[in-house]
Amino acid sequence: MSAEPTAEADQKEAVTSPTPMPLAKAINRALADELAADIKTILIGEDIGALGGVFRVTDKLQAQFGPDRVIDSPLAESGIIGACIGLAMRGYRPVAEIQFDGFVFPAFNQITTQLAKVHNRTNGAVTVPVTIRLPYGGHIGSIEHHSESPEALFAHTAGLRIIAPSSPHDAYWMTRQAINSVDPVIVLEPKRRYWLKGPVDLDTPAPDAFTAQVLREGTDVTLATYGPLVPVALAAAEVAATQGRSVEVVDVRSISPLDDETIARSAAKTQRLVVAHEAPTFGGFGAEIAARVSERAYHRLAAPVLRVGGFHMPYPPSAQEHRYLPDIDRMLEALERSFVYTSAGGHS
């Protein structure tokens, strides 16, 4: 990502919304706006200060808000989340950056046994409004532990909210909503889309972060996904249209809570649903969506809910990730497959 000078950013402020900016810059702007709005909002993470984070998402924030509010932490993820919990107990709104998805596991205990449970454990007496920013997903050509999609592990933990923005506009507003939530929120940042440019309307909030949104209307089949695969799904829908298939694309946006109503409504309308995510399908979050939609729309479905995702293997060496990750073709294959099922005695 090319670093933009502050002067240019300031200039942009004066420009009429919506402003085009890369997704990383939208998050940077959201963080800056929240830091400015509330003195109790602080950022903490590895290399987020002078460096601005390894993805430069916190670029220049330490210079603007000081090292006490944009804190370079020791190299200790459990410590980062544990410290955020203590800060939040005292009334702060800490925003932690975990450098890469694969490094969240040293903090897994603090996230699942502490952060998720403090409010419940104390019968509601103590709130812990911690936001965890987690750059996640693959397709960046990196080495092991830099391309993972651990959302199902956290979705299974009651007490956490998990959201996954897919566009700069959503990234800006959903990050702000996460920071303002009283509950702990994990924001899955689609790191391969950090450089994706799109309009950000700083005056018009995005829809509620905890809802799904229909991004493209269609009539034949629904394709639901979130985060980095949303642009892939939109592209797949575009290709399918040229082949005579009208695909409705739903951006799931929120993993927990899950807006299963919106997804099921779409699936009931099109009678078919394909769910895609980068994470392995086995035991994956797509299974949760499939089960819920099957229950809600059983009699309306002409085919079983199909899933497109990673394989039941550790994330492969990135030289092979193009074969592992769902792409347009894998989505098209699943979309087509959903049409071969017979319903009540014949091809539908």
Place this chain on the structure above:
Amino acid sequence: MSDIRLADPTPVQLLAEDGTLTEHPVFSQYIEALDDEVLRELYRHMVLERRFDAEATSLQRQGMLALWVPALGQEAAQIGAIAALEQTDRVFPTYREHAMALYRGITPEELMGTFRATRHTGWDPHAFNFNAYSVVLASQVMHAAGWAMGIKQDVATGTLGEGRPDDELVLACLGDGATSQGDAHESMVFASSYELPMLYFIQNNHWAISVPQETQSRVPLAHRAAGYGFEGMRVDGNDVLATFAVTRYMAEQIRAGSGPKLVEAVTYRIGAHTTADDPTKYRTSEELDAWKSRDPIARYRTWLESRSIIDAAYTEQVDQEAAELAKQLRIAVRSMESVQLERVFDTVYAEPHRQVETEKAWLKDYEAGFAEEEEGADT
């Protein structure tokens, strides 16, 4: 970086096992400054805790508690430390800090919800500046570091909350076992790097369930502090006066801006790890007897009596109060009502969550179905 000396392996002791007080060039002044009423209170709280502990153990044996975690033998360590602090100092306990909890004013009923398993935590941590018990050990000392970061940041930005002093410190409690957890290490790194106002208080009771302290550390635990760049000290945790004096000495320096400190209170878990434990399988009766002879209450009572600070009438009065506390505990445990599952649903999140609400509504309908069936059967 300053040069930190290793802690003296010989624990600081003021009150010998036979109840005689020795002069110490640094620590005696902290005891001399106390009036008799405070000295009596230390005794009273230790006796109350011991009776409370015995009653809880017995209630567990009667099937009234899911589990009990005895603190028998650790009364001086806990009371000495908590009494040396201010009510506004935040405590991050393990699950064995019953004496500290009672000292802070948490009631038997509030304390025992955890152990009767009617609720995870029965008290409001903010009301007592005393956090929920931590069961996943050492996680709490990382929270303590975060809280301490908040203290520093509040002071720096002039945003201290109402009633919060600018020299607050955090008591981060650990046992010998928990010092081996990664979070203990990470917490001490944070505390040192950010010069946090924290006092690590390790009760080395010699046994982490069945594993001896030698398996956790080959050196005195207090030595670890030097590795992080702050001072550690060993104190006789069965000597309430020494524990009080050392804690207050450390607290004074922390309040003056020294950064973190560590106290290792050398004590012994006379009881079992929990009521589900059988210590005869891993430790000898000789060892147990040796520690029983170093009883924290007996030696302190001997000294108080020798100075005529307490008399038979006073000890009788405290014993009666302890018996009354035990009675309150029995009543509380018997009448304790569980938090309802509806409330558990309602506190998973602070703000509405679609799936939680759906499941709560489903359970209500499901259970209402049984009620209707029962009504149908009656008519």
